[in-house]
Amino acid sequence: MVLDDLGSSLRGTLDSLRGKSRIDEEDVEKVVKEIQRSLLQADVDVSLVMELSDSIKERSLEEEPPGGTTARDHVLRIVYEELVDLVGESTDLPLEEQTIMLAGLQGSGKTTTAAKMAWWFSKKGLRPAVIQTDTFRPGAYEQAKQMCERAEVDFYGDPDEDDPVTIARDGLEATADADVRIVDTAGRHALEADLIDEIEEIESVVQPDRSLLVLDAAIGQGAKDQAQQFEDSVGVSGVVITKLDGTAKGGGALTAVNETDSTIAFLGSGETVQDIERFEPSGFISRLLGM
Amino acid sequence: VIEEEDLEDPLWELEMALLESDVEMSVAEAILDQIREELVGQERKFTESTGDLVDEALRDALLSVIGVGQFDFDERVAEAEKPVVIVFTGINGVGKTTSIAKLSKYLEDRGLSSVIANGDTYRAGANEQVREHAENLDTKLIAHEQGGDPAAVIYDAVEYAEANDIDVVLGDTAGRLHTSSDLMEQLAKIDRVVDPDMTLFVDEAVAGQDAVNRAREFDDAAEIDGAILTKADADSQGGAAISVAYVTGKPILFLGTGQGYDDLTRFDPEALVADLLGMEE
Ligand SMILES: Nc1nc2c(ncn2[C@@H]2O[C@H](COP(=O)(O)OP(=O)(O)OP(=O)(O)O)[C@@H](O)[C@H]2O)c(=O)[nH]1
Numbered sequence: 001m002v003l004d005d006l007g008s009s010l011r012g013t014l015d016s017l018r019g020k021s022r023i024d025e026e027d028v029e030k031v032v033k034e035i036q037r038s039l040l041q042a043d044v045d046v047s048l049v050m051e052l053s054d055s056i057k058e059r060s061l062e063e064e065p066p067g068g069t070t071a072r073d074h075v076l077r078i079v080y081e082e083l084v085d086l087v088g089e090s091t092d093l094p095l096e097e098q099t100i101m102l103a104g105l106q107g108s109g110k111t112t113t114a115a116k117m118a119w120w121f122s123k124k125g126l127r128p129a130v131i132q133t134d135t136f137r138p139g140a141y142e143q144a145k146q147m148c149e150r151a152e153v154d155f156y157g158d159p160d161e162d163d164p165v166t167i168a169r170d171g172l173e174a175t176a177d178a179d180v181r182i183v184d185t186a187g188r189h190a191l192e193a194d195l196i197d198e199i200e201e202i203e204s205v206v207q208p209d210r211s212l213l214v215l216d217a218a219i220g221q222g223a224k225d226q227a228q229q230f231e232d233s234v235g236v237s238g239v240v241i242t243k244l245d246g247t248a249k250g251g252g253a254l255t256a257v258n259e260t261d262s263t264i265a266f267l268g269s270g271e272t273v274q275d276i277e278r279f280e281p282s283g284f285i286s287r288l289l290g291m
Numbered sequence: 292v293i294e295e296e297d298l299e300d301p302l303w304e305l306e307m308a309l310l311e312s313d314v315e316m317s318v319a320e321a322i323l324d325q326i327r328e329e330l331v332g333q334e335r336k337f338t339e340s341t342g343d344l345v346d347e348a349l350r351d352a353l354l355s356v357i358g359v360g361q362f363d364f365d366e367r368v369a370e371a372e373k374p375v376v377i378v379f380t381g382i383n384g385v386g387k388t389t390s391i392a393k394l395s396k397y398l399e400d401r402g403l404s405s406v407i408a409n410g411d412t413y414r415a416g417a418n419e420q421v422r423e424h425a426e427n428l429d430t431k432l433i434a435h436e437q438g439g440d441p442a443a444v445i446y447d448a449v450e451y452a453e454a455n456d457i458d459v460v461l462g463d464t465a466g467r468l469h470t471s472s473d474l475m476e477q478l479a480k481i482d483r484v485v486d487p488d489m490t491l492f493v494d495e496a497v498a499g500q501d502a503v504n505r506a507r508e509f510d511d512a513a514e515i516d517g518a519i520l521t522k523a524d525a526d527s528q529g530g531a532a533i534s535v536a537y538v539t540g541k542p543i544l545f546l547g548t549g550q551g552y553d554d555l556t557r558f559d560p561e562a563l564v565a566d567l568l569g570m571e572e
């Protein structure tokens with residue numbers, strides 16, 4: 001099982017259960033405490049951590065371990081099941097014609113991710129195009145254009161137009177030949193009412209098949225409110241976690257999928273267009289628990 | 292007299308509140324230890340509740356962390372020999388370049404001229420981004436081709452400033468993660484070659500537990516004099532400020548509070564602590 005290779009403190013606590021066949025409340029309490037620590041250090045929302053640990057505690061005490069399982073394996077399985085239940089499988093991305101819109105906080109990695117995703121789809125044999133609607137950030141047009149050159153994919157942007165909605169509309173027309181249209185948007189956060197209105201307008205013109213929320217792996221407890229706002233405004237069908245090449249654990253993404261009832265689509269782990277992979281639950285859960 | 296047991300519940304609640312505010316766990320625990328040490332054995336007056344005493348001790352503990360090493364940035368720049376060379380470091384996308392643009396405006400508002408050096412010779416669109424800021428602000432920009440040596444760009448800007456009586460050199464660097472040893476070594480090299488008067492570490496207020504790791508690593512690679520926390524307008528909990536100040540022992544100097552050039556405010560430790568204390572509803 002994936003959780004066999006746990007972080008040292010969690011492993012230590014679980015190891016004390018190794019020989020036991022029955023588990024008592026005190027044992028569970030200890031294990032749950034360590035799991036709480038790991039999840040909190042991974043930036044998972046505090047109240048979500050409490051919910052998770054309550055449910056792990058309850059199940060560990062109530063459920064009868066299947067014959068022959070040790071107390072340790074019993075708890076481990078429950079922890080794993082609870083987390084898998086929450087993160088789910090990778091966001092479903094059929095290899096067919098579609099339009100995907102990216103949204104998220106300033107600097108979270110949207111533009112880079114747009115080019116990476118386009119590269120990813122092109123490797124799957126589809127023809128992608130990136131549409132840059134960010135008219136706000138200086139150099140956004142050139143950044144996206146250069147990243148698309150590196151990814152060898154089509155690009156649309158208009159440095160002379162200052163209305164993102166117009167660019168989105170024109171961009172969809174201009175990239176009609178593409179199979180997958182990826183619409184990049186300017187960075188914004190939940191409290192910027194004007195910018196939230198703006199992305200709602202872009203969304204209503206683009207009518208994306210999927211909107212992905214791009215989250216920095218290091219985002220803290222604010223992930224919850226941010227995710228909630230983007231869900232309310234444009235509907236979040238999946239999350240992309242970026243900058244996983246650092247030491248941040250990405251627990252904000254767990255909060256976000258919980259908040260938006262969605263799943264994780266991609267992971268970003270570098271600045272080049274190839275530094276992208278599809279989400280895979282067990283590796284992510286290992287990271288969350290501090291392995 | 293307050294016993295250790297009396298504190299268990301209030302301190303647990305406090306720990307959760309600190310974590311909810313994005314204070315890093317080991318930092319939160321150190322703060323709690325300090326409070327525990329101070330309060331255990333203390334006589335409680337008839338009218339005081341343990342909770343009140345904890346709140347008071349928390350306020351003191353937070354202030355002592357966040358107030359660390361505060362200095363008057365304006366004064367230091369005004370008094371230093373010109374040009375004052377400031378290099379900005381930090382991980383990807385936190386707001387280094389934007390903060391430089393804001394600071395150029397800030398300095399100009401105080402009668403000081405600046406030149407921006409684009410030491411980000413790596414990221415796509417970096418030159419175009421900083422050029423547009425420089426044009427908007429009418430600030431001189433020194434930039435090289437993509438792929439050039441970042442230390443050389445900043446060095447050129449220092450020479451330009453010396454030749455043209457410019458007061459401050461604002462040296463940008465490419466974003467990098469502290470896990471990339473090559474890029475961290477490059478940062479250390481910039482620090483050696485340029486030998487800046489000040490190194491400012493930029494991080495974002497929305498950052499969670501990882502803030503301590505990167506602050507520590509950046510401080511190790513190119514010792515920092517202070518920090519700027521950006522995106523404080525995004526409803527951040529403020530805990531990242533505590534984490535960064537605690538692990539580096541260096542002051543937070545500015546907050547970024549938006550994307551406009553004027554969205555830069557001097558950091559006020561008392562105000563942050565008041566905000567944080569508002570956290571325990
Ligand atoms: N190391 C690393 N850097 C990344 C990753 N994804 C993005 N970046 C970097 O993070 C910074 C911000 O990325 P952008 O793509 O510009 O982010 P954005 O969300 O488009 O930013 P705004 O448009 O300003 O909101 C850049 O320096 C990128 O190179 C990643 O997975 N790993």
Ligand SMILES: Nc1nc2c(ncn2[C@@H]2O[C@H](COP(=O)(O)OP(=O)(O)OP(=O)(O)O)[C@@H](O)[C@H]2O)c(=O)[nH]1
Pocket residue numbers: 106107137187189381382383384385386387388389390411414464465466467521522523524525546547548549550554
């Ligand atoms: N809301 C808000 N956005 C900010 C603030 N500071 C910077 N930003 C935005 O954050 C994004 C990234 O800013 P940059 O200045 O490019 O960040 P950087 O650290 O130079 O990024 P790299 O050079 O790619 O590592 C941009 O969209 C900025 O407009 C702030 O204080 N508040």
Ligand SMILES: [K+]
Pocket residue numbers: 231235236237260261262
């Ligand atoms: K949803």
Ligand SMILES: [Mg+2]
Pocket residue numbers: 110111112134137140184185186187
């Ligand atoms: Mg962008």
Ligand SMILES: [Mg+2]
Pocket residue numbers: 387388389411417463464465466
């Ligand atoms: Mg920059």
